[in-house]
Amino acid sequence: MKIAVCLKRVPDTTAKIVIGASRTTIDETGVKFVPNPYDEFALEAAIALKEQAGAGETTVIAVGTDASQETLRTALAMGIDRAVLLQSPGSADGLAVARVLAAELKAGVYDLVLFGKLAVDDYNHQVGAMVAELLELPCITAAAKMTLSGGAIEAEREIEGGVEVMGCTLPAVVTCDKGLNNPRLPSLKGIMAAKKKPLDAKPVTLEAASFEVTSLELPAERQAGRIVGEGADAVPALIALLRNEAKVL
Amino acid sequence: MKVLAVVEQRDGALRKVSHEILAAARVLADTSGGAVDAIVFGAGAVSGMEQLGGFGADRVLHATHADFALYAPDGASATIASIGAGYGAIVFAATAMGRDLAPRVAARLGVACATDITGLAVEGDVVTVTRPIYAGKVLQHGRLTGATAVVSVRPNTFHPAASGKAGSVTALAVPAFTARVTSKGVKKPDAAVLDVTEATVVVSGGRGLKEPVNFKLLEDLAAAFGNAAVGASRAVVDAGWRDHGEQVGQTGKTVSPQLYIAVGISGAIQHLAGMRTARTIVAINRDKDAPIFKVADYGIVGDLFEVVPRLTEEVRKIRSS
Structure with missing residues (x-):
């Protein structure tokens, strides 16, 4: 089985975000970048599926600048076999990114294409499903459980007030949610091996986007409120404030 | 601008977020001088769809198919895409369903999709959005310049206004579609649990x-x-x-x-x-x-x-x- 994982390099979730001089991108100075946390569930799923099958090939694909090479090497160190970097500054328009990924994935003819359910930078939550539509493949989004048997996938996704069970057959696209697995950390041996694994970098051109970012802004800081009091004795005062001042009770 | 509101139902009844979707659709229609159609998917009649007029729908389009008792991603996206080009904007909720469906529709129409928006306006004939990114550490302002703007709105952000107006319900033809993915049902917890994104x-x-x-x-x-x-x-x-x-x-x-x-x-x-x-x-x-x-x-x-x-x-x- 040939499995592809699409990966994005994103700022660490603990990073403080500062808006850059252009006002449309963030200031990357001093920001630590990591593989998108949801993509790690996809990487783990791909590696585990190949291990279970005892055969197959896993490929990781990223759209990004050369800085993404390091992120791809992390995936290789976890156990992915080969990497492809589609060199581009990227785009805030999910469809522009989906189109270049779809072209690469179509050429590779994969049985299963995995994504994280969203990237924790732009929160677009859309590239996986768009790629599936462009390739006319079945797609299950935000899978928190997944089983694969006899070429059929059954996956569970969290919905409001329940869990939706979805099914499809391969080839397919699945986007991964937390809960699917516990991603492994790269081993020292894996890190050494990753240096020799193939990483194919090639330039791509993203089509003109129909979503454009006009500006970024930091949300207004919340005003620190007040300490109502100490211990359970402060509860009646809190209740009074919630009823009369905040009017939420 | 004509606006299509994709409302949500479960077990044959409209979900509360449907009224919020209509409230957001109304913002676009009212500032640009247009009408709002609501589209309802169901295996049959959906309870609450007659009242959608009172929440801002000028017309209610009812798409029925045996598969629509449950969420049917391929059928729903094919149906919306079949009429989508006739709208200046298509509004979803950023729910489990809307997050899944909106990008499919956008890809079929060849336009961009803005997810989880908290602010919405029309400038000229372009839809502008505000959306929290980096989990809310930053607000992104953007413009959707495609023929149809596909957006999903964050629950609990747009507040429904009831007008008591009636909205006519019209049957909408469902195009032939291939169900590549099928829902095998919804597992529910023993007691009804509110989702954190939708609770007051x-x-x-x-x-x-x-x-x-x-x-x-x-x-x-x-x-x-x-x-x-x-x-x-x-x-x-x-x-x-x-x-x-x-x-x-x-x-x-x-x-x-x-x-x-x-x-x-x-x-x-x-x-x-x-x-x-x-x-x-x-x-x-x-x-x-x-x-x-x-x-x-x-x-x-x-x-x-x-x-x-x-x-x-x-x-x-x-x-x-």
């Missing part, structure tokens, strides 16, 4: 609860409110105390309830990102220097094991009076 009140717990079993205190408080959901910090979800579906923060959910009560949560940057848009924030923590107090409107410094039961008792008194 969210009561969240962190490591200060000490043990998973102590979340019973928060469940009791949530039950006293009645319209509340229990949330959790990343620390307790990673420790396996609570389900990921309850996690509030950057690798969990972003919530905007009327009231957010943080119990035993110190307030890590990634958690604050997920709840800073709540209207009112209450923090209960024994550490008076905890960062959570810097964003809370009201704080109580003290032992949560004493404060929370007292709060539950007082809320219960008010709710039963």
Whole structure:
């Protein structure tokens, strides 16, 4: 089985975000970048599926600048076999990114294409499903459980007030949610091996986007409120404030 | 601008978020001088669809198919795409269904999609949006320049206005489609549980609860409110105390309830990102220097094991009076 994982390099979730001089991108100075946390569930799923099958090939694909090479090497160190970097500054328009990924994935003819359910930078939550539509493949989004048997996938996704069970057959696209697995950390041996694994970098051109970012802004800081009091004795005062001042009770 | 509102139903009844979708669609239609169509998917009649006129739908399009008893991604996206080019904007909710469906429709129409938006306007004939990114650490302002603007709106952000107007229900033809993915049903918990993204009140717990079993205190408080959901910090979800579906923060959910009560949560940057848009924030923590107090409107410094039961008792008194 040939499995592809699409990966994005994103700022660490603990990073403080500062808006850059252009006002449309963030200031990357001093920001630590990591593989998108949801993509790690996809990487783990791909590696585990190949291990279970005892055969197959896993490929990781990223759209990004050369800085993404390091992120791809992390995936290789976890156990992915080969990497492809589609060199581009990227785009805030999910469809522009989906189109270049779809072209690469179509050429590779994969049985299963995995994504994280969203990237924790732009929160677009859309590239996986768009790629599936462009390739006319079945797609299950935000899978928190997944089983694969006899070429059929059954996956569970969290919905409001329940869990939706979805099914499809391969080839397919699945986007991964937390809960699917516990991603492994790269081993020292894996890190050494990753240096020799193939990483194919090639330039791509993203089509003109129909979503454009006009500006970024930091949300207004919340005003620190007040300490109502100490211990359970402060509860009646809190209740009074919630009823009369905040009017939420 | 003609606007299509993709409303949601489950088990043959409209979901509450449907009225919010219409409220957002109305913003676009009213500022540009246009009409709103609501599209309802169902295996048959959907309870509440006759009342959609009163919430802003000029027309209700009813798409029926045996597959539409459950969520049918391929059938729904094919149906919307078959009429989508006739609209200046298509509005979804950023729910499990809307997040899945909106990008499919956008890809079929060859246009961009703006997810989880909190602000919406029309400038000329271009839809402009505001959306929190980096889990709310940054607000992104953008323009959708394609022929049709596809957006999903954050729940609890657009407020429904009932007008009492009638809306006519028209049957909509469903095009032939291939069901590449099928829903095998929805597993529901034993008791109905509100989702943290849709609840009016969210009561969240962190490591200060000490043990998973102590979340019973928060469940009791949530039950006293009645319209509340229990949330959790990343620390307790990673420790396996609570389900990921309850996690509030950057690798969990972003919530905007009327009231957010943080119990035993110190307030890590990634958690604050997920709840800073709540209207009112209450923090209960024994550490008076905890960062959570810097964003809370009201704080109580003290032992949560004493404060929370007292709060539950007082809320219960008010709710039963």
